[in-house]
Amino acid sequence: MDEPLIILNFKTYREVEGARAMELARICERVASETGITIAVCPPAIELSRIASEVEIPVLSQHADISRSDPRTGSVTIPGIKATGAVGTLINHSERRLNLADIEDLVRGCREAGLVSIVCTNNVSTSLAAALTGPDYIAMEPPELIGGDISVTSADPGIVKGTVVGISRVSPEVKVLTGAGVKTGEDVRVALELGTVGVLLASGVVKASDPGKALISLCSGISK
Amino acid sequence: MDEPLIILNFKTYREVEGARAMELARICERVASETGITIAVCPPAIELSRIASEVEIPVLSQHADISRSDPRTGSVTIPGIKATGAVGTLINHSERRLNLADIEDLVRGCREAGLVSIVCTNNVSTSLAAALTGPDYIAMEPPELIGGDISVTSADPGIVKGTVVGISRVSPEVKVLTGAGVKTGEDVRVALELGTVGVLLASGVVKASDPGKALISLCSGISK
Amino acid sequence: MDEPLIILNFKTYREVEGARAMELARICERVASETGITIAVCPPAIELSRIASEVEIPVLSQHADISRSDPRTGSVTIPGIKATGAVGTLINHSERRLNLADIEDLVRGCREAGLVSIVCTNNVSTSLAAALTGPDYIAMEPPELIGGDISVTSADPGIVKGTVVGISRVSPEVKVLTGAGVKTGEDVRVALELGTVGVLLASGVVKASDPGKALISLCSGISK
């Protein structure tokens, strides 16, 4: 995925049930095309294959359970994600936390499958720890700011900076995304200024009265 | 769903990754059409919407996490399942067990959403307990027989009979399905003879060298 | 355990850490002796053996993980509880919910070990379901009332009555306890009047400025 990038986590909001997930993915596709900025989407699990097979922008799974094709009813596997045409997955989102051994196994599974891995973390210390498992990205999201109106870049720029600097020391090939509370183009601009390569957000677009307009506003924080 | 019925759980076998899930669903659709027997399919979570939107046979989710449209990254919600066009969901499969409060909440959520609920259980006692939460079906599957070559109808017909009789006493409107190890038309015939209204199976068809042939063989146990 | 009975769940409040757990157990022992009423205690897991080996009143575990003596680091086993001298265990407390198969297995494990089993539930439907696994007691505690100041007997006497009547139909040998929000002797009196054989409570005594006085007040609701 080209950077800087905006990753939109659809979560399981009412606004993205059924056909509305595809509609939002199409809006993202259109804004990405108009602005030239990378916008990736994480639809609800049960919409993944359908959306991955139809849109031209990068599609990511919200979660993975296991790295292999084992029969596990109700689970999401790395080879299954790969086979949908999705390009990667979030791992360890704060609403779906995983144990450390599984995080490491899933990151390795992504690498072997040629999928992008984005490990979500909650503070500087867990970000550095997760970075040592070797994912492509760390998305740092203090849980108290998720779904709120204040971006982590305003509430506590120090922990974003601390994560970027810390990871550059222990695992320099891992890139950092800013999560939690991102709402405006200014939030995106500051996120990039702090050394992260993009943002991961949800409610700011999914719950917006005009998601396309909200996305364009976010894109305005990225100078092309 | 008309009864008797055959429910095919695709699990997350390698054989049903990506486009192969749709191929297997199409085979089920064809055999259902040819035989006139109800065949429902449970594709992997990430293939659910795509398959539900394309095939004419009943499609079920393998699992549900929550009954409402709450934002929960990586989860499967009842309203989300409904919105895909799927007609119901398995709940509490032995590979994805749920706590009792969640089983009851999900069964109620299915009822309110107009979805079919099938609660999987592991023995007579848990079957009767689960029946009291009011699902449409109980699918009794002794875990030691799942994925094996011996049907529960051969290994222990008494526990199938015990489940049917017990449920008819405590919650007579709940119907029973036979699970675990079903492989042949004879297994299906005995399952119906024991008072269950159909079967829930996975490997017997998914791993078969010719899934269509395996399905036709199963259907032969049902007299039309 | 003789009935009516008062069961005090110590939870893991600061007030019951270390030696304070024993002090509270001693207070319960004294009030039980003075009033002639059965008072059972559920100390924190890590205090169980110490308290069970020293007090004369019934001691229960707050939780059990597995029914057998399998090596499982950090878990609580039924044989392990038995060996401490405790007389039983809570199962499926709302703060430590278990899947249905485990509830059933633990209830059976208690029966085989000669331990009292108390399954905690959250509404009428789950109470009836859990009763069919055959425990000695069901303790019905609507989670929204736990830790609060309004007893379930005041907030919703209908669900207590509904649980008692429902269980008497489906599994008449199972007795019912009233949980959630019990604070006063009057709460206890109403709990017994509604057909339950006792109460399960925590904060009303553990957080009281004078736990002995709080217990005596509760006992006043029981006529001897």
Add this chain to the structure above:
Amino acid sequence: MDEPLIILNFKTYREVEGARAMELARICERVASETGITIAVCPPAIELSRIASEVEIPVLSQHADISRSDPRTGSVTIPGIKATGAVGTLINHSERRLNLADIEDLVRGCREAGLVSIVCTNNVSTSLAAALTGPDYIAMEPPELIGGDISVTSADPGIVKGTVVGISRVSPEVKVLTGAGVKTGEDVRVALELGTVGVLLASGVVKASDPGKALISLCSGISK
């Protein structure tokens, strides 16, 4: 705790139920006294307080759930462990894995409470990740070797060495313990030679016909 050290995880084996836990702790105490070598014990959760209050050797919890004194029925808290007189806890044992955020929170909780934290891990990559959360010790135990007869020091000395070297680079103040399959004095000797400061073991002593003799044999691998 003085090093080198031997940590004995009692798990929940039948051999350590009830009074037998104290007997084994006394044997450890005697051998520690006779040999002058540090032997720490991790009794079953429900025996923790009793043993911590009676023996003179270091006692550790097998597990912790939360870092604060929140009311959580059936859980083990850091302040609760501290109040028993135990000196620390295992965290994230492979039989009780925790999510990354909880590992980090518990390690910090131990530090603030003055407790020793030992995070168990399953390979080099998770060891380095866990080390960045700042525990006192990492105990690396490949799960496939746990409970077996071949020590990790024989089966794969490279991953022990890799863990020691890797941690010395990213988090040099964190010490490493060798786990999984340790049985003999020679295993202990090699564990120390590879740069770890001690061993964590269970079945080799708990299941031994003569645990005292097994311990003395282990101690023979440590030159005083």
